[in-house]
Amino acid sequence: MTLIFAHRGYSHLFPENTMKAFKEAEYAGSDGIELDVQLTKDGEIVVIHDEKVDRTTNGKGFVKDFTFNELRKLDASYPKKTFLKKEPIPSLYEVLEWMKTNHIICNIELKNGIFPYEGMEEKVIALIRAYNMTDRVVLSSFNHYSIVNCYRMAPEIETAPLFSEGLYMPWIYAESIGAKSIHPKYTIAKTELIKASMEYGIAVRPYTVNKENTMHRLFSAGCSAFITDDPVKAIKIREQYC
Structure with a gap:
């Protein structure tokens, strides 16, 4: 069965990368969630996509220039004006704590392409191990050096390179860097590529799939x-294939 991962949580209806969006994804029946991590000025792992807080909160500036306590005061539900309740930026610790209450799989994307956050991989891996979540987490990144680094430090945690352009025989490439899966942009995840990768033993999880015809394919x-913004739509379509 094709699993459904909620992109930054149930971000179609709820503020992205917040505990509200993750919990709603679980309630909706998602098999997994996808989230992004960065480091604060004082070295905390926080869940936010952009390097700047401007788009998703009522603050301005780079994530790396805020302390954890300063970030927590911002409202991550700010772009979705319909929300009356303030939503803070979560820490990865908070997400893993919540994961103890369910069976959700978590794809953690390391956002270290623009700012190479020193020691972020080590901190993320230490936290995953502390929570005994090594079999429920996939580490992905567009920074493939980071993915290799993670594999060397923690071969027991699945890794997946992210890529948005065509890659020749990506299953061979994945195997060469110790990855058990690939996360291609949906536009380049052709059916032949999916089937060839899976036959080779490499899982394929395209992102970000919101169109019905792509879901059917x-x-x-x-x-x-x-990975989709709208897990409810995906689950309804999946029922036709079960």
């Missing part, structure tokens, strides 16, 4: 999983 191909 991926379910028909028996794709391992895909």
Whole structure:
């Protein structure tokens, strides 16, 4: 069965990368969630996508220039004006604590392409191990050096390179860097590529799949999983294939 991962949580309806969005994704029946991590000025792992807080909060500036306590005062529900309740930026600790109450799989994307956060991989891995979540987490990044670094430090945690452009025989590339899966942009995740990768033993989880016709194609191909903003739509379509 093709698994459904909620992109930054149930971000179609709820503020992205917040505990509210993650919990709503679980209630909706998602198999997994996808989130992004960065480091604060004082070295805390926080869940936020952009290097700046401007788009997703009522603050301004780079994540790396805020302390954890300063970041927590910002409102991450700010862009979704319909929300009356303030939503803070979560820490990865908070997400893993919540994961103890369910069976959700978590894809953690390391946002270290623009700012190479010193020691972030070590901190993320230490936290995953402390929570005994090594079999429920996938580490992904567009920074493939980081993915290799993670694999060397923690071969027991699944890694997945992210890529948005065509890669020749990506299953061979994945194997060469110790990755058990690939996360291609959906536009380059052709059906032949999906099938060839999976036959080779490499899982394929395209991102970010919101169009119904693409969802139908991926379910028909028996794709391992895909990442979507709207897990409810994906679950409804999946029912036709079960």
